[in-house]
Amino acid sequence: MLDGSGGRRGRKGRATPDELAREVAFTLSNLAAGTPRQMRATLRAGVLPGLFHMMAPFVEEASERNARNFRGEEAPPPFWPKTNWAAVALVNVLLRGTPPQRQRAVRAGCDVLCS
Numbered sequence: 833m834l835d836g837s838g839g840r841r842g843r844k845g846r847a848t849p850d851e852l853a854r855e856v857a858f859t860l861s862n863l864a865a866g867t868p869r870q871m872r873a874t875l876r877a878g879v880l881p882g883l884f885h886m887m888a889p890f891v892e893e894a895s896e897r898n899a900r901n902f903r904g905e906e907a908p909p910p911f912w913p914k915t916n917w918a919a920v921a922l923v924n925v926l927l928r929g930t931p932p933q934r935q936r937a938v939r940a941g942c943d944v945l946c947s
Contacts, residue, residue: 850914853886853914854914854917856882857883857886857914857916857917857918857920857921858917860874860879860883860917860918860921861917861918861920861921861924863921864921864922864924864925864928864929865920865924865928868930871924871925871928871929871933872933875925875929875933875936875937879921880922880925880936880937880940880941881940881943881944883918883921883922884918884922884940884941884943884944884945885944886914886915886918887915887918887919887922887944887945888944888945889915890915890919891945922937922941925937926938
């Protein structure tokens with residue numbers, strides 16, 4: 833299957849909120865890796881804050897995990913699937929975007945993660 837879900841669905845074939853978020857992040861990662869026109873349209877749609885919001889739990893968990901690792905405690909698994917796809921979408925913008933697009937992504941990340 834060529835989607836980010838791994839083919840699993842919630843009850844009665846309906847996607848759960850987490851599955852839906854994963855699919856959205858997967859789709860956005862593909863659009864951000866597409867043509868310059870697709871990336872422009874994706875960014876104009878205002879998706880960056882949402883992608884960073886998906887990343888926020890990972891950032892918090894990574895901080896806690898680093899503290900546990902420093903104390904020698906066992907750390908939990910590092911990623912959730914939707915977080916992976918959100919990260920891929922953001923990396924696509926940062927690697928393939930124009931300088932103004934990259935600056936926009938950095939500002940959006942600071943607005944979400946530094947507040």
